[in-house]
Amino acid sequence: MNAIGPLPIGTRVFHGETLDSFAHRHALRNHTTVHEVEQSLRASGLLTTSRDRKHEDRATAWRALGALSPTAFPTTGRVAGIPIVTRRLCGHCTRGQVAYGAMPDMGHVCLTHSRWLGTTQVDVHRYPAATKAERTFRRLARRGVLFDAPVMQIGRSAAFAGTPRAALDRRASSLRIDDHDALVYPEQVGVAEMLCDPFVMERATDPTITTSARRAAVATALEHIFSRVPVARIWAAVLAIQPALDRTLDQRREHRALTAVGDEVQFGILRHLELSG
Ligand SMILES: [Zn+2]
Numbered sequence: 001m002n003a004i005g006p007l008p009i010g011t012r013v014f015h016g017e018t019l020d021s022f023a024h025r026h027a028l029r030n031h032t033t034v035h036e037v038e039q040s041l042r043a044s045g046l047l048t049t050s051r052d053r054k055h056e057d058r059a060t061a062w063r064a065l066g067a068l069s070p071t072a073f074p075t076t077g078r079v080a081g082i083p084i085v086t087r088r089l090c091g092h093c094t095r096g097q098v099a100y101g102a103m104p105d106m107g108h109v110c111l112t113h114s115r116w117l118g119t120t121q122v123d124v125h126r127y128p129a130a131t132k133a134e135r136t137f138r139r140l141a142r143r144g145v146l147f148d149a150p151v152m153q154i155g156r157s158a159a160f161a162g163t164p165r166a167a168l169d170r171r172a173s174s175l176r177i178d179d180h181d182a183l184v185y186p187e188q189v190g191v192a193e194m195l196c197d198p199f200v201m202e203r204a205t206d207p208t209i210t211t212s213a214r215r216a217a218v219a220t221a222l223e224h225i226f227s228r229v230p231v232a233r234i235w236a237a238v239l240a241i242q243p244a245l246d247r248t249l250d251q252r253r254e255h256r257a258l259t260a261v262g263d264e265v266q267f268g269i270l271r272h273l274e275l276s277g
Pocket of ligand 1 (some may be wrong): 067090094
């Protein structure tokens, strides 16, 4: 592998960029294709004939082809066994180039450029609640929560359920942001944070109290999360979360000896919950 030299035209690798994304851009800048480059390396015996696209030899070869440091493409592609979905990197970070990366430490906002990274990329400078939510999300990310984890998906459902259409439209026109996912991001992250909070979850799934007491605990937390939504539909948000709570409640009934507080596997992060409940 030492015999592989860099391609003539250098290409900068972006933070978090995947091997495939870099290889594609680097080959293109050098007026060739990934397939052609790898075929010629295989023909010369410089690359294993294995076609496994995740093969470590490919990463080593492309680091050499790009004269990159051995730390390039560091991600294993998984967090706690869960695959990290590859996303388009912030177009400002890449100076307009289209590049893809695995970003387990990021939610939906580039904090450097205050840019929403969803289906569309939009400026959220005028929306500080979104960047604040992103900081909250990154604290969850340090505990292994991915941007598309079940708690985030449940959070999104609850955010849309709890935000009346009129409130969404008002937010859209005052912020001049059309992306609805961006508009409910603060509530989405708020709900995800609640689902990862052992103290709230302890009460919300306590089998020794009544159903209405459990629901009241959730509703109180949600009222705080939806405090900036006029006429929020708290009841609808509760319904969106209920299947996840019911499942945890069932688990607690079966294992009464477990202590909820501090037990992250059972109560902290519900990433293993199926969305169907
Ligand atoms: Zn950026």
